[in-house]
Every structure is written in structure tokens, then in C-alpha cells.
Amino acid sequence: MGEGWTFAGEATGGGSDSVTLIEGSSFCLSERGGDLVSGTPHGLFHRDTRILSAWRLRVDDEEVDPLTVIAQEPYEALFLGRARPRPGQSEATVLVERHRFVGAGMREDLVLRNLGTEAAACRLTLRAEADFADLFAVKEGRVEPRGQYGVDYGDGVLALNRQWRGESRGVRIVAEGAACSPGRLTFRAVVPPRGEWRASVLVTPVIDGVETPTSFPLERPVEQAGPSVRSSEWRQSGPRIQVGDETLALTLRRSCRDLGALRIFDPERPDTPVVAAGAPWFMALFGRDSILTSLMSLPLDPHLALGTAQVLARHQGSSADPVTEEEPGRIPHELRFGVEASLALGGTVYYGTVDATPLFVLLLGELCRWGVDPDAVRELLPHADRALTWIEEYGDRDGDGFVEYRRATDRGLANQGWKDSWDGVNGADGRIAEPPIALAEVQGYVYAAYLARALLAERLEDGSGAERWRKRARELKQRFNERFWLPGRGWYAEALDGDKRPVDALVSNMGHCLWTGIVDADRAPAVAERLLSPELFSGWGVRTLATSMAAYNPMSYHNGSVWPHDSAIVAAGLMRYGFADHARRIAEAVLDAAAAFGGRLPELLCGFDRAEYAQPVPYPAACSPQAWASAAPLLVLRVLLGAEVCLPHGVVRVNPHMPPRFGPLRLTGVPLGEARATLTVSEDGRPRITGLPDGVRLTDTPCPCTAVATELPGSP
CATH class of the missing domain: 1.50.10.10 (Glycosyltransferase)
Structure with a gap:
């Protein structure tokens, strides 16, 4: 795979500390703490357009210190961080979880866990920006404002959009219980001692006025969402x-x-x-x-x-x-x-x-x-x-x-x-x-x-x-x-x-x-x-x-x-x-x-x-x-x-040359036409195959259409 064809240089990466989540035609590139940093290649992209160019989480106006990121699936990651100590505290007591799911936009489940013995009063804010830049422009580092930008907000909803070249691109951010203002969602939480506080945020693309259905709706368990089902079916099939x-x-x-x-x-x-x-x-x-x-x-x-x-x-x-x-x-x-x-x-x-x-x-x-x-x-x-x-x-x-x-x-x-x-x-x-x-x-x-x-x-x-x-x-x-x-x-x-x-x-x-x-x-x-x-x-x-x-x-x-x-x-x-x-x-x-x-x-x-x-x-x-x-x-x-x-x-044809260190091998469910075959290779390198289609035989010599010959070698 080479470069985007109009660009004569090399690919712009997100940096070695970046985290990439993908599902279908959506992907998210962030830092390891989970933030999308403006002025970088970070972003949430859908169908080659960056629908979030910044996404920054703060607790009481302070950055969250990242601890680790756990990625179970290509479309899912859990970002763990620590809220900074309060005035008068010597140690932090609030653990911050950001559970992110990418697919037709993004869902982010936020959890504050209070590990202290007193209730913790927190103000949690998310700053959101959307430049709606084309993937080509982001990748090549030439993003510039294009068209007319708009913002709309109400109770628990923040909508950003852009009109350009007769087309519109937008993003709708929904967070129940959040106070919204231009570019900002604010939650006020009181977390009981040894307790938790939770909220969820949905980020959905809007193309020419039509909102794209989210892949991870709140009313459905994550394991029943489309990406989860497809991933499970892929592995099982x-x-x-x-x-x-x-x-x-x-x-x-x-x-x-x-x-x-x-x-x-x-x-x-x-x-x-x-x-x-x-x-x-x-x-x-x-x-x-x-x-x-x-x-x-x-x-x-x-x-x-x-x-x-x-x-x-x-x-x-x-x-x-x-x-x-x-x-x-x-x-x-x-x-x-x-x-x-x-x-x-x-x-x-x-x-x-x-x-x-x-x-x-x-x-x-x-x-x-x-x-x-x-x-x-x-x-x-x-x-x-x-x-x-x-x-x-x-x-x-x-x-x-x-x-x-x-x-x-x-x-x-x-x-x-x-x-x-x-x-x-x-x-x-x-x-x-x-x-x-x-x-x-x-x-x-x-x-x-x-x-x-x-x-x-x-x-x-x-x-x-x-x-x-x-x-x-x-x-x-x-x-x-x-x-x-x-x-x-x-x-x-x-x-x-x-x-x-x-x-x-x-x-x-x-x-x-x-x-x-x-x-x-x-x-x-x-x-x-x-x-x-x-x-x-x-x-x-x-x-x-x-x-x-x-x-x-x-x-x-x-x-x-x-x-x-x-x-x-x-x-x-x-x-x-x-x-x-x-x-x-x-x-x-x-x-x-x-x-x-x-x-x-x-x-x-x-x-x-x-x-x-x-x-x-x-x-x-x-x-x-x-x-x-x-x-x-x-x-x-x-x-x-x-x-x-x-x-x-x-x-x-099976003619193994397996290194001894790989040991015996067994492959089941190999698709051959309508059949599903099972191949085993013993420790001494002898192959055996069962479940072949009717009329098909196992051999250790090349088929005539793949054999190398002077007159008639075949395709690979």
C-alpha cells in the first residue's frame, strides 16, 4: 500500500503513543490517555471525514493522568486514568474510566470510581471540536477552514456542522444529564465513598442532514451491538x-x-x-x-x-x-x-x-x-x-x-x-x-x-x-x-x-x-x-x-x-x-x-x-x-x-516443511468449496486431511496448473 496518490511524501502517523480503533468506515486516532488533541492527526473519522478534531476530558479543570489502555477488540478500548489530588489531599482517590466504542461514530461510557472514604464532588467536562476536514487534508497536514460552520446546543445535546460545496457534514453529541454550551459538555457528579458515578456520551455523524444510526445504542447491551456480533461471527465462522x-x-x-x-x-x-x-x-x-x-x-x-x-x-x-x-x-x-x-x-x-x-x-x-x-x-x-x-x-x-x-x-x-x-x-x-x-x-x-x-x-x-x-x-x-x-x-x-x-x-x-x-x-x-x-x-x-x-x-x-x-x-x-x-x-x-x-x-x-x-x-x-x-x-x-x-x-496438495519448533498442527473447518476440511500435521511432518469434497484427493505433488514447466506453468 502506498501513499495517498496526490501526496509525494510519506504517511503522517499519529505517533508511537497513539491508539487506533477501527470498525467499518469509522476509526478513531487518539493519545494513550484517550484525548483527541487539536492540531494533530488525531480525530474521529467517518467515511473519510473527521467529525471530531478535539475531544478533551478534564476533571475539575485538570488533566487526567493516564495509567493504561486496555484494548480487547479492534473497535473498543478502556482508558484508565487518575484524577489529580484535590487541594489538601496528598494522594489521588478518583479513578477515571473511559470505555470507548467506535462504529458509525463513537460511544464513550464514563465512570468515576471513588476509592476514598469521603464523598467526592467532581465537575467533569468534555471539550469537543469538529473541523470536518477531509482525511486527505489531515493525513497530509494541510487542514484549513472550508465553508460555513454552525453550532446548536440544548439540554444534553451539542450539534456541530459545516456547509461546503453544496454538501453538509455534521456531528450530534448526546449526553443525558450534561449541561451543553458551544464546544463543551459539563457533568456535575457526587461520587459516594467507595462508590461509582456513570454517564454515557453518543457521537453520531450527520451526512446531508441525515443522522447515521449509532452502532452502539445505549438501550442494547454492547455484546449485542452490530460490531460485536460481526466480530463474534467472524471468529466463529x-x-x-x-x-x-x-x-x-x-x-x-x-x-x-x-x-x-x-x-x-x-x-x-x-x-x-x-x-x-x-x-x-x-x-x-x-x-x-x-x-x-x-x-x-x-x-x-x-x-x-x-x-x-x-x-x-x-x-x-x-x-x-x-x-x-x-x-x-x-x-x-x-x-x-x-x-x-x-x-x-x-x-x-x-x-x-x-x-x-x-x-x-x-x-x-x-x-x-x-x-x-x-x-x-x-x-x-x-x-x-x-x-x-x-x-x-x-x-x-x-x-x-x-x-x-x-x-x-x-x-x-x-x-x-x-x-x-x-x-x-x-x-x-x-x-x-x-x-x-x-x-x-x-x-x-x-x-x-x-x-x-x-x-x-x-x-x-x-x-x-x-x-x-x-x-x-x-x-x-x-x-x-x-x-x-x-x-x-x-x-x-x-x-x-x-x-x-x-x-x-x-x-x-x-x-x-x-x-x-x-x-x-x-x-x-x-x-x-x-x-x-x-x-x-x-x-x-x-x-x-x-x-x-x-x-x-x-x-x-x-x-x-x-x-x-x-x-x-x-x-x-x-x-x-x-x-x-x-x-x-x-x-x-x-x-x-x-x-x-x-x-x-x-x-x-x-x-x-x-x-x-x-x-x-x-x-x-x-x-x-x-x-x-x-x-x-x-x-x-x-x-x-x-x-x-x-x-x-x-x-x-500438502507437502509440509514446518520447523520442528512449531510442533504438531491441526486445522479444522478449512473452506474447500461447500466442504469444510480438517488438516493435521504430525510432529514428524506427515499430513492427513479429512472432509475433502467428493472427487478431490490429497497429494504431495503440484497440480499441473501450478507446476513449474517450460511450456505450461500455471497461475499461483
């Missing part, structure tokens, strides 16, 4: 894992929980979940990020991948617009809701990505292989064909047989692959590549898309169509290996630049080429050795750029950092080509990094070597949780299990 190593178990549980929290629901189809890219700034559908996350999390919930494909298909390009970079058949890069999206994106949908379109077709092939709702996948075939038409008519603009990109205007992303920062593509000497740029991994994605379409044609008993797409794949593979291989270097070029010269940096991207199968088998050993060389392998994962390259910087966004999802894909590619030991080293490194971060992998980490620092060095502005980082441990587990699924060909 997915596969269960038992593994000997508790650290691995924690990482997998955290990954599954975070992926559940990153689900957002299509407003036009409320029952269709899709996966957002990451918190806090990317709680939106991103083509590339959401597809790759869906691919990695197929064993967890295939219907999340189907929902993602369906929503992306509905927003597939239908006309040409240079401002949004929409083109017929192109899959979007980013969907946004905020009022300012039309200024930043040219509209609410931006299409400036080169890889989401082939990845979309690849995703449909994987849905077919996993037996996900064949009728729904069949309905998406016209969208797949439109995507393939885009690849050949718009993606390959100069007719050289490769897909390349150049932004249509100066408002778009300069780089439109996954390393989409302004300096993300450069040569060994550090020079920035000039467009149009044909990325190596994108050719691999196109190759996999052709083979995915061939598989889909097979399922429709269209033999001639299947052969036609396989032929295109073979031709692309031949061209790729002729033009991208650097015989004097022993690795593949990162890209071809606008003059068709190789961009010769040593990067992790060629691991994606292994993953898709476009690499010639006789060159794979050299690629495998390079990926595990000290230049690229840090001990925590694979660096995006080798230490020997001129632009290398371990603290950069894309030029030497380690991205867990990237490393997981590299490991999958190595396993595909039979380099099990190489794949296992990377897989273990990623899981060790996850353990060091308490089970939650960040978006990226610095590329310092493990021999230099005993712990992975965090990247300061990394999103966490972030979708493909959360899904990376699931792909890593598949790599270690040597697990692949191809129900159309009647096989499930």
Missing part, C-alpha cells in the same frame, strides 16, 4: 488452528482478528464485505491491496475475496477520463467517500494503478480453484474479459507485448506499481526510472491472469479459448525472459524504462515473478540465491532494495525497507519452484518479526540487518493494522505447509 508453538498461535489469531476489523461493507450491498487496505488512513477499498489481501486470506474466508471482486467489478472503468485515469476495463486503485475526494482524486474513484487489473483476473482464477460460488464467479467473467482487453489495448500502449504505465496528468501517482512512492523505481546507480515503465512483477501478474482465464475457460468447456490464453501466456513468458534477464548480473531487471532500457536494480520484485511462474526454470536457482543473499535478506524478511544499490536506505519507504507481505509472496514463489529451505528461512523470519511486534505485523519495518539489531526496527509511520501485513502470516503458513488447492483438477 473461520477455521480453527491448534499448533504447538503459542507464539505462532498468537500471531495467527491476531491476524485473523485484524482482518475481521479491516472489513468494510459496500453501502449498495450491506451484506457484501470487502477488505480495506489499512488503518488509520486507508480504511477504503484499494484495488491492489484488497486483491492481494484476499488472495493471501483465501483459506480464512473465500467470500471476502468474492465480495472484493464483486465490488471492484462494479466500479470497473467504462470510459476514458485523464483526471481520474479511468479507462474502459481498468480496475480501480482507490475508492473514497469524503467531500474533498473530488479535489484529490478527480472523483470518488481513482484508477491510477497498473497491477490491479491483471490481479483482478488472477483473483477470479483463484476463486475458481477454491470452488467459491461458481455461479457468482461465472457472472464476473465479462469483467475479466474487459480487464484483459484493457491489458492489451491500454496497458500495452506501444504494442511491445509488455504492460507499462505513465500517469495521465501531473495529479496522478508517478509510480503505479506496489512501490508507488515517487522514488520507488530506480536503477543500480540510483537514477529514477523515466516513464513509461514496464515493471517485472506486473508482467508476471499478466502472465498469471492469462493462465487464470485459461482455467476459467476450461471450467466452461471452452477448450479452444483455454488454449488461446495459454498461448498468450507462453509468448509473454518467452518475451519476458528474453528482455528482463540480466545475464551479466544474474538477476531480473526491476523494469524496462521509457527507452526500453533495463532498470538494473537488485530488488525483491523478482520474487513476485517466481510466485506467478513467469521465471524460466533454469534461471530460478540464481534468483533464489540472490533473494537469500546478505544484500537482500535482512533476517526479518527480504529488503525491497539490496544494500549494494546506490539508493539503499533501510529507513526509506520502498528503497531498503522490509514489507512483510512482499516477503511472504517471495517465500511462496520460492516454494513454488522447489526451494523449500529458502522459503522456510524467509517464512520463519517473517514470523519472528511478528512475534517481536506482539503478533501484529506492521505495514513495513526498517531494513536493518538482524545481526546489527536484535529486534526489528519499526518504521515510524507504518499503518497498523494493515491488510496485507495482517494476511502475510496466513500465506506464510500455507508456504510452510506446502499447501495449494485446485478443486477443478480434483487435488489438494
